[in-house]
Amino acid sequence: MSYKNKTYVMFDADTDIRMYRLMTAWKANDNIDFNFHDAHDLNNLRKTTSEDQIKRKLKERLNNTKQAILLVGENTKNLYKFVRWEIEVAMSMDIPIIAVNLCKNNSSTEKTPPILKNKAYFVSVPFEQSKIKHALDKFPSEYHHKKSEAPSDRSYTWK
Incomplete structure (x- = not known):
C-alpha cells in the first residue's frame, strides 16, 4: 500500500509545485482517502544550496x-x-515510476520525458486523486513482477 513506502515526487518546481501541494493537501485531509509517505520530508533544501549539495540530498531521498x-x-x-x-537516478535504482499527467489530454504521454518513455517501464495516469492512489497501491508490486514483459513502448496507461 502507498502509505507504507516512501514516495519520491519529481516535478517542475517553477510551474507544477501547486499540484504537488494539492497532493499533500489531499494527504492532510482526514476526509480524503489518500496517503503516502513523502520522501521530501526527509531533509530540507534551501535556495542557497549548491547544485551538488542539492543532488546529494535528493539522492538521499531517493x-x-x-x-x-x-x-x-x-x-x-x-x-x-x-x-x-x-528520473535517471530513480531508473538506475530500479524504482517504479508513476507518471501523473497534468495536461488536458490525460491519456497522452506526449509530454513525458523521452528518457522515461524510451528506457523505462512506467505507468501513466491522469491527475485524479483516485487514479493516483490506485497506481501507488498497485503499480510498484506489478512493476517488479512484470517489467521484463513490458510492451514495446514501455508504458502502461491505467484508466
Whole structure:
C-alpha cells in the first residue's frame, strides 16, 4: 500500500509545485482517502544550496524511496538539470515510476520525458486523486513482477 513506502515526487518546481501541494493537501485531509509517505520530508533544501549539495540530498531521498511519482506538466520533458537527473537516478535504482499527467489530454504521454518513455517501464495516469492512489497501491508490486514483459513502448496507461 502507498502509505507504507516512501514516495519520491519529481516535478517542475517553477510551474507544477501547486499540484504537488494539492497532493499533500489531499494527504492532510482526514476526509480524503489518500496517503503516502513523502520522501521530501526527509531533509530540507534551501535556495542557497549548491547544485551538488542539492543532488546529494535528493539522492538521499531517493535511497529511502520505494516508488516515485513524476508530475508531467507542459515543460517537464524539457527539464534536464534536476528532473531528468532524478528520473535517471530513480531508473538506475530500479524504482517504479508513476507518471501523473497534468495536461488536458490525460491519456497522452506526449509530454513525458523521452528518457522515461524510451528506457523505462512506467505507468501513466491522469491527475485524479483516485487514479493516483490506485497506481501507488498497485503499480510498484506489478512493476517488479512484470517489467521484463513490458510492451514495446514501455508504458502502461491505467484508466
